[in-house]
Amino acid sequence: MIALAIIIGVAAGVLSGLFGIGGGILLVPALALVLGLGHVEAEATSLLAIIPVAAVGAWRQKGYGNLDVRAGLTIGAFAAVAAIVGVALVNVLPVDLVRYAFAVLMLYVAWRMAASAIAQLRAEPDSTASDGS
Amino acid sequence: MASPRISQLAILGITTGIFSGLFGVGGGIVLVPLLVLWIGFDERRAAATSLLAIVIAASAGAATQLIYGNVHFVAALTVGIPAVGGVLIGTWLQQRIPVALVQLLFSVLLVAVAVLVVLR
Numbered sequence: 001m002i003a004l005a006i007i008i009g010v011a012a013g014v015l016s017g018l019f020g021i022g023g024g025i026l027l028v029p030a031l032a033l034v035l036g037l038g039h040v041e042a043e044a045t046s047l048l049a050i051i052p053v054a055a056v057g058a059w060r061q062k063g064y065g066n067l068d069v070r071a072g073l074t075i076g077a078f079a080a081v082a083a084i085v086g087v088a089l090v091n092v093l094p095v096d097l098v099r100y101a102f103a104v105l106m107l108y109v110a111w112r113m114a115a116s117a118i119a120q121l122r123a124e125p126d127s128t129a130s131d132g133s
Numbered sequence: 134m135a136s137p138r139i140s141q142l143a144i145l146g147i148t149t150g151i152f153s154g155l156f157g158v159g160g161g162i163v164l165v166p167l168l169v170l171w172i173g174f175d176e177r178r179a180a181a182t183s184l185l186a187i188v189i190a191a192s193a194g195a196a197t198q199l200i201y202g203n204v205h206f207v208a209a210l211t212v213g214i215p216a217v218g219g220v221l222i223g224t225w226l227q228q229r230i231p232v233a234l235v236q237l238l239f240s241v242l243l244v245a246v247a248v249l250v251v252l253r
Contacts, residue, residue: 002211005169005211005215006211006212006215007210007211007215009211009212009213009215009216009219010149010215010216010218010222011216011217011219011224012212012216012219013215013219013220013221013222014219014220014222014223015162015219015223015242016161016220016223017180017219017220017221017222017223017224017225017226017227017240018180018223018224018226018227018230018235019161019165019180019223019235019238019239020161020165020179020180020181020182020183020184021158021159021161021162021165021175021183021187021242022159022160022191022217024158024159024161025159025200025218025245025246025249026199028176028214028244030206030212031212032158033207034211035205035211037205037208038185039191040203041203041204041205042199043157043198043201043203044195044198044203044210045198045204045205045208045209046209047191047194047195047198047204048183048191048195048198048199048204048206048213049209049210049212049213049216050159050191050195050213050216051188051191051195052213052217053213053215053216053217053219054146054185054187054191054220055184055188055218055219056183056217056220056221056224057180057181057184057224058181058184058185058188060220060221060223060224060225061177061180061181061184062181063178063189064181066180066181066182066187066226067178067181067182068136068174068176068178068181068182069182069185070136070142071136071137071142071182071186072181072182072183072184072185072186072188072189073167073185073186073189074139074142074146074247075141075142075146075149075164075182075186076146076186076187076188076189076190076203077146077162077189078143078145078146078147078149078150078183079145079146079153079160079186079189079190079193080150080189080190080193080194081146081147081150081153081193081202082146082147082148082149082150082151082154083150083153083154083156083194084150084192085150085151085154085181086150086152086153086154086156086193087150087155088153088154089154089155090154090155091138093142093155095155095234096231097156097157099251099253101196101252102152102155102156102172102247102250103247103248103250103251104247106162106243106244106247106250107167107244108180108208109170109243110143110171110240110241110243110244110247112166112242113163113166113169113170113236113237113239113240113242113243114236114237115154116169116170116236117236117237117240118237119232119238119244120156120232120233121161121231121233121234121237123134124167124233125173126186132208
Protein backbone atom coordinates (compact mmCIF):
# COMPACT_ATOMS: atom_id res chain seq x y z
CA MET A 1 0.00 0.00 0.00
CA ILE A 2 2.88 2.36 0.85
CA ALA A 3 4.54 1.47 -2.47
CA LEU A 4 1.32 2.28 -4.34
CA ALA A 5 1.02 5.62 -2.49
CA ILE A 6 4.61 6.45 -3.46
CA ILE A 7 3.98 5.59 -7.13
CA ILE A 8 0.83 7.73 -7.20
CA GLY A 9 2.80 10.50 -5.47
CA VAL A 10 5.41 10.47 -8.24
CA ALA A 11 2.67 10.50 -10.89
CA ALA A 12 0.96 13.45 -9.17
CA GLY A 13 4.27 15.32 -9.19
CA VAL A 14 4.82 14.65 -12.90
CA LEU A 15 1.32 15.97 -13.68
CA SER A 16 2.00 18.97 -11.46
CA GLY A 17 5.20 19.87 -13.28
CA LEU A 18 3.83 19.15 -16.72
CA PHE A 19 0.57 21.07 -16.36
CA GLY A 20 1.11 23.59 -13.55
CA ILE A 21 -1.51 22.05 -11.29
CA GLY A 22 -1.13 21.06 -7.65
CA GLY A 23 -1.63 17.36 -8.21
CA GLY A 24 -4.49 17.05 -5.73
CA ILE A 25 -6.46 15.22 -8.43
CA LEU A 26 -4.24 12.18 -7.72
CA LEU A 27 -3.06 12.96 -4.18
CA VAL A 28 -6.53 13.10 -2.65
CA PRO A 29 -7.59 9.65 -3.96
CA ALA A 30 -4.17 8.23 -2.95
CA LEU A 31 -4.56 9.56 0.59
CA ALA A 32 -8.19 8.46 0.91
CA LEU A 33 -8.30 5.13 -0.94
CA VAL A 34 -4.73 3.87 -0.51
CA LEU A 35 -3.69 5.29 2.87
CA GLY A 36 -7.21 5.17 4.34
CA LEU A 37 -7.70 8.79 5.37
CA GLY A 38 -11.22 10.24 5.62
CA HIS A 39 -12.32 12.59 2.84
CA VAL A 40 -11.78 15.81 4.83
CA GLU A 41 -8.40 14.60 6.14
CA ALA A 42 -7.34 13.59 2.63
CA GLU A 43 -8.18 17.03 1.20
CA ALA A 44 -6.43 18.80 4.10
CA THR A 45 -3.32 16.59 3.94
CA SER A 46 -3.18 16.99 0.16
CA LEU A 47 -3.03 20.78 0.62
CA LEU A 48 0.03 20.44 2.85
CA ALA A 49 1.75 17.94 0.52
CA ILE A 50 1.15 20.22 -2.48
CA ILE A 51 3.10 23.17 -1.01
CA PRO A 52 6.66 21.79 -1.46
CA VAL A 53 5.70 20.20 -4.79
CA ALA A 54 4.40 23.47 -6.27
CA ALA A 55 7.30 25.41 -4.69
CA VAL A 56 9.93 23.14 -6.28
CA GLY A 57 8.06 23.24 -9.60
CA ALA A 58 7.88 27.06 -9.53
CA TRP A 59 11.58 27.24 -8.61
CA ARG A 60 12.56 24.99 -11.53
CA GLN A 61 10.33 27.01 -13.87
CA LYS A 62 12.03 30.20 -12.69
CA GLY A 63 15.33 28.60 -13.70
CA TYR A 64 13.87 27.87 -17.15
CA GLY A 65 12.82 31.54 -17.41
CA ASN A 66 9.07 30.88 -17.50
CA LEU A 67 7.93 32.27 -14.16
CA ASP A 68 6.12 35.60 -13.77
CA VAL A 69 6.81 36.06 -10.04
CA ARG A 70 4.66 39.18 -9.62
CA ALA A 71 1.67 37.54 -11.33
CA GLY A 72 2.02 34.30 -9.38
CA LEU A 73 2.25 35.95 -5.97
CA THR A 74 -0.60 38.39 -6.67
CA ILE A 75 -2.97 35.76 -8.09
CA GLY A 76 -2.16 33.43 -5.20
CA ALA A 77 -2.94 36.08 -2.59
CA PHE A 78 -6.31 36.91 -4.17
CA ALA A 79 -7.10 33.20 -4.61
CA ALA A 80 -6.33 32.43 -0.95
CA VAL A 81 -8.94 34.97 0.18
CA ALA A 82 -11.48 34.08 -2.52
CA ALA A 83 -11.28 30.37 -1.63
CA ILE A 84 -12.87 31.24 1.73
CA VAL A 85 -15.76 32.85 -0.17
CA GLY A 86 -16.02 29.75 -2.38
CA VAL A 87 -16.24 27.42 0.61
CA ALA A 88 -18.92 29.67 2.16
CA LEU A 89 -20.91 29.65 -1.11
CA VAL A 90 -21.20 25.86 -0.92
CA ASN A 91 -23.78 26.36 1.83
CA VAL A 92 -25.74 28.99 -0.12
CA LEU A 93 -25.85 27.83 -3.74
CA PRO A 94 -27.66 24.81 -5.21
CA VAL A 95 -24.30 23.07 -5.48
CA ASP A 96 -25.40 20.07 -7.52
CA LEU A 97 -26.85 22.35 -10.18
CA VAL A 98 -23.77 24.59 -10.15
CA ARG A 99 -21.53 21.51 -10.35
CA TYR A 100 -23.12 20.41 -13.64
CA ALA A 101 -22.80 23.95 -14.99
CA PHE A 102 -19.14 23.96 -13.97
CA ALA A 103 -18.55 20.62 -15.70
CA VAL A 104 -20.13 21.94 -18.90
CA LEU A 105 -18.00 25.09 -18.66
CA MET A 106 -14.88 22.93 -18.25
CA LEU A 107 -15.77 20.91 -21.34
CA TYR A 108 -16.17 24.17 -23.27
CA VAL A 109 -12.78 25.41 -21.99
CA ALA A 110 -11.23 22.03 -22.91
CA TRP A 111 -12.55 22.44 -26.44
CA ARG A 112 -11.18 26.02 -26.67
CA MET A 113 -7.77 24.90 -25.34
CA ALA A 114 -7.66 21.98 -27.79
CA ALA A 115 -8.73 24.15 -30.75
CA SER A 116 -6.07 26.75 -29.93
CA ALA A 117 -3.42 24.04 -29.49
CA ILE A 118 -4.29 22.36 -32.78
CA ALA A 119 -4.16 25.74 -34.58
CA GLN A 120 -0.64 26.27 -33.16
CA LEU A 121 0.48 22.77 -34.13
CA ARG A 122 -0.78 23.30 -37.71
CA ALA A 123 0.87 26.71 -37.97
CA GLU A 124 4.23 25.36 -36.78
CA PRO A 125 4.33 21.63 -37.46
CA ASP A 126 8.10 21.55 -36.89
CA SER A 127 8.14 23.55 -33.67
CA THR A 128 9.91 21.59 -30.97
CA ALA A 129 10.92 22.81 -27.55
CA SER A 130 11.60 26.35 -28.74
CA ASP A 131 9.33 29.17 -27.74
CA GLY A 132 9.02 32.11 -30.09
CA SER A 133 7.39 34.59 -27.73
CA MET B 134 6.22 39.71 -22.33
CA ALA B 135 4.75 42.27 -19.94
CA SER B 136 3.16 41.11 -16.73
CA PRO B 137 -0.67 41.39 -16.68
CA ARG B 138 -2.33 44.42 -15.08
CA ILE B 139 -3.17 44.30 -11.37
CA SER B 140 -6.92 44.30 -12.19
CA GLN B 141 -6.44 41.22 -14.37
CA LEU B 142 -4.40 39.48 -11.67
CA ALA B 143 -7.15 40.23 -9.13
CA ILE B 144 -9.84 38.77 -11.41
CA LEU B 145 -7.69 35.68 -12.06
CA GLY B 146 -7.08 35.14 -8.34
CA ILE B 147 -10.69 35.70 -7.28
CA THR B 148 -12.08 33.42 -10.02
CA THR B 149 -9.57 30.69 -9.23
CA GLY B 150 -10.16 30.91 -5.48
CA ILE B 151 -13.95 30.86 -5.65
CA PHE B 152 -14.08 27.89 -8.05
CA SER B 153 -11.54 25.87 -6.09
CA GLY B 154 -13.28 26.59 -2.78
CA LEU B 155 -16.70 25.83 -4.24
CA PHE B 156 -15.87 22.57 -6.01
CA GLY B 157 -12.79 21.36 -4.20
CA VAL B 158 -10.83 21.37 -7.46
CA GLY B 159 -7.26 22.56 -7.49
CA GLY B 160 -6.64 26.15 -8.50
CA GLY B 161 -4.39 25.17 -11.41
CA ILE B 162 -7.22 23.50 -13.30
CA VAL B 163 -9.03 26.87 -13.39
CA LEU B 164 -6.05 29.22 -13.54
CA VAL B 165 -3.96 27.67 -16.33
CA PRO B 166 -6.71 27.86 -19.00
CA LEU B 167 -7.50 31.45 -17.96
CA LEU B 168 -3.84 32.43 -18.30
CA VAL B 169 -3.62 30.75 -21.71
CA LEU B 170 -6.95 31.79 -23.24
CA TRP B 171 -7.46 35.22 -21.65
CA ILE B 172 -4.00 36.61 -20.85
CA GLY B 173 -2.23 34.92 -23.75
CA PHE B 174 0.49 33.14 -21.77
CA ASP B 175 1.97 30.07 -23.42
CA GLU B 176 1.56 26.77 -21.54
CA ARG B 177 4.96 26.93 -19.87
CA ARG B 178 4.55 30.46 -18.56
CA ALA B 179 0.99 29.66 -17.47
CA ALA B 180 2.08 26.48 -15.65
CA ALA B 181 5.01 28.22 -13.94
CA THR B 182 2.89 31.12 -12.72
CA SER B 183 0.10 28.80 -11.63
CA LEU B 184 2.52 26.76 -9.49
CA LEU B 185 3.64 29.87 -7.60
CA ALA B 186 0.02 30.96 -7.07
CA ILE B 187 -0.73 27.45 -5.74
CA VAL B 188 2.11 27.75 -3.20
CA ILE B 189 0.45 30.85 -1.73
CA ALA B 190 -3.14 29.59 -1.88
CA ALA B 191 -2.35 26.07 -0.64
CA SER B 192 -0.31 27.49 2.24
CA ALA B 193 -3.29 29.54 3.40
CA GLY B 194 -5.59 26.53 3.04
CA ALA B 195 -3.19 24.16 4.79
CA ALA B 196 -2.71 26.61 7.67
CA THR B 197 -6.48 26.63 8.23
CA GLN B 198 -6.65 22.84 8.09
CA LEU B 199 -3.75 22.55 10.56
CA ILE B 200 -5.78 24.56 13.05
CA TYR B 201 -8.72 22.20 12.56
CA GLY B 202 -6.37 19.25 13.10
CA ASN B 203 -7.23 17.55 9.81
CA VAL B 204 -3.67 17.20 8.50
CA HIS B 205 -1.84 13.84 8.72
CA PHE B 206 1.88 14.61 8.56
CA VAL B 207 3.16 11.09 7.90
CA ALA B 208 0.66 10.64 5.07
CA ALA B 209 1.62 14.07 3.66
CA LEU B 210 5.30 13.04 3.61
CA THR B 211 4.49 9.61 2.15
CA VAL B 212 2.93 11.14 -0.98
CA GLY B 213 4.64 14.55 -0.85
CA ILE B 214 8.28 13.44 -1.03
CA PRO B 215 7.73 11.22 -4.12
CA ALA B 216 5.66 14.04 -5.65
CA VAL B 217 8.57 16.48 -5.26
CA GLY B 218 10.66 13.99 -7.26
CA GLY B 219 7.84 13.79 -9.79
CA VAL B 220 7.59 17.55 -10.24
CA LEU B 221 11.28 17.71 -11.15
CA ILE B 222 10.57 15.15 -13.89
CA GLY B 223 7.38 16.95 -14.97
CA THR B 224 8.95 20.41 -15.29
CA TRP B 225 12.00 18.92 -17.07
CA LEU B 226 9.71 17.06 -19.47
CA GLN B 227 7.59 20.15 -20.10
CA GLN B 228 10.58 22.09 -21.49
CA ARG B 229 11.12 19.32 -24.05
CA ILE B 230 7.57 18.94 -25.34
CA PRO B 231 6.12 21.53 -27.78
CA VAL B 232 3.97 24.03 -25.85
CA ALA B 233 0.99 23.37 -28.12
CA LEU B 234 1.17 19.63 -27.36
CA VAL B 235 1.21 20.32 -23.60
CA GLN B 236 -1.84 22.52 -24.13
CA LEU B 237 -3.60 19.75 -26.07
CA LEU B 238 -2.87 17.25 -23.27
CA PHE B 239 -4.18 19.78 -20.75
CA SER B 240 -7.53 19.81 -22.55
CA VAL B 241 -7.71 16.03 -22.02
CA LEU B 242 -7.03 16.60 -18.32
CA LEU B 243 -9.88 19.15 -18.24
CA VAL B 244 -12.32 16.61 -19.68
CA ALA B 245 -11.24 14.09 -17.02
CA VAL B 246 -11.77 16.64 -14.24
CA ALA B 247 -15.18 17.62 -15.67
CA VAL B 248 -16.21 13.96 -15.45
CA LEU B 249 -14.87 13.67 -11.89
CA VAL B 250 -16.73 16.82 -10.81
CA VAL B 251 -20.03 15.33 -12.03
CA LEU B 252 -19.39 11.87 -10.55
CA ARG B 253 -18.33 13.19 -7.13
